[in-house]
Amino acid sequence: EVQLVESGGGLVQPGGSLKLSCAASGFSFSDSAIHWVRQASGKGPEWVGRIRTKAKSYATAYAASVKGRFTISRDDSKNTAYLQMNSLKIEDTAVYYCTRLTGEEAFNIWGQGTMVTVSS
Amino acid sequence: DIVMTQSPDSLAVSLGERATINCKSSQSVLYSSNNKNYLAWFQQKPGQPPKVLIYWASTRESGVPDRFSGSGSGTDFTLTISSLQAEDVAVYYCQQYYSPPLTFGGGTKVEIK
Numbered sequence: 001e002v003q004l005v006e007s008g009g010g011l012v013q014p015g016g017s018l019k020l021s022c023a024a025s026g027f028s029f030s031d032s033a034i035h036w037v038r039q040a041s042g043k044g045p046e047w048v049g050r051i052r053t054k055a056k057s058y059a060t061a062y063a064a065s066v067k068g069r070f071t072i073s074r075d076d077s078k079n080t081a082y083l084q085m086n087s088l089k090i091e092d093t094a095v096y097y098c099t100r101l102t103g104e105e106a107f108n109i110w111g112q113g114t115m116v117t118v119s120s
Numbered sequence: 121d122i123v124m125t126q127s128p129d130s131l132a133v134s135l136g137e138r139a140t141i142n143c144k145s146s147q148s149v150l151y152s153s154n155n156k157n158y159l160a161w162f163q164q165k166p167g168q169p170p171k172v173l174i175y176w177a178s179t180r181e182s183g184v185p186d187r188f189s190g191s192g193s194g195t196d197f198t199l200t201i202s203s204l205q206a207e208d209v210a211v212y213y214c215q216q217y218y219s220p221p222l223t224f225g226g227g228t229k230v231e232i233k
Contacts, residue, residue, distance in 0.1 A: 035222070037170075044213060045162075045170055047222040061220035097169050106160050106175035106217060108182075113169055 002026035002109060004098050009114030012088055020083040020114055022098035027109065030054065033101045034074060034081040038094035039113075048096070051081060066092075088118045122146050122216050126225030132233040139201040141228045143214035148194045151218065158218035161190055161199045163210045170213065174199065206232065 008020040022034060033056070036048040049062035051072045060072050069088075074081040081098060095113040123146040133139045149158045157177035162170035172181050174190035177197055187202040201208055209232060214225040 044211075044227045045164075045215075045224050047215075047220075047224070050220065050222075063221045099169075101217065107162070107170075107172045107215075108175070110169040110171070 004100070004109055004111040006096060006098055006111040006114040009096065009116045011117045011119065013120050014088060014090055014118055016088050016118070017084070017086045018088065018116060020085070020096055020098075020116070022081040022083070022111060024079045024081075024100075027100075029079040029100075030076040031102060034072070035099050035101060035107070036072060036081075036083050036096060037099060038092075038096045038116075040091075040094040043094075045097075046094070048083070050101070085116070088116075090118050092116060093118045121221055122149065122218065122223050124214055124216055124223050124225040126214055126228050128228060129226065130229040130231065132231045133201075133204045134233045135206065136203050137233075139204050139208070139230055141199045141212055141214075141230075143192075143197045143199070143225050145195045145197075145216055145218075149216045149218035150194050157193050157197070158216055159190075159192070159197050160215045160217060161188075161197075162213045162215065163208075164213065165210045173212075201230070204230070204232070 005023045033052045035050040037045050039045045049072050052059040071084040097113045099107045099110045125144045127142045159177040161174040164170045173184050173188050178190045189200050191198050211227045211229050213227050
């Protein structure tokens with residue numbers, strides 16, 4: 001089955017850290033750029049960042065709102081991407097999704113999302 | 121950053137009638153080297169992740185009904201639902217993936233009149 005499965009969400013205090021995982025199956029993970037998108041309750045989606053493929057030097061890019069605090073990585077041997085979130089703020093509270101982009105197909109696979117709540 | 125502006129914010133259409141949503145980007149999302157527009161359309165229902173309907177501005181995702189179509193190039197794009205069905209009630213977003221940061225439009229809520 002073609003799917004992405006996010007995990008690792010939870011409740012964390014402001015200033016804390018959390019690491020999300022995005023496990024892929026059923027498609028060529030190593031040929032896919034992985035993007036993270038978040039959505040706060042009642043709001044539209046917000047792009048968080050992406051990591052490209054080995055062929056594109058695993059290049060990363062981030063939204064200004066998370067740059068310097070969040071880091072995206074991937075392990076192609078495990079078909080898994082990660083989102084390390086540090087110095088979390090209340091405004092980072094959202095459902096976090098991963099999705100994929102290739103040269104031919106765009107964002108046609110999404111996970112079910114994992115909830116991150118930043119609160120004291 | 122590329123700003124995506126969608127219109128209208130909401131839309132009420134009778135069953136079987138046409139629904140049209142517009143999206144304008146603040147700069148071109150047409151990549152000249154491959155002549156592709158880096159523009160996608162998503163449908164989102166409550167409690168679900170966004171679902172891609174259209175990418176490369178006009179390529180319909182597999183399994184998406186052919187009543188959904190995308191058109192446009194450069195900075196102006198349109199999503200058309202040719203004959204609205206009850207299951208099409210949702211919020212629709214355009215998104216550019218031409219250059220980071222990827223950006224979404226503000227969304228258009230489609231309802232039944």
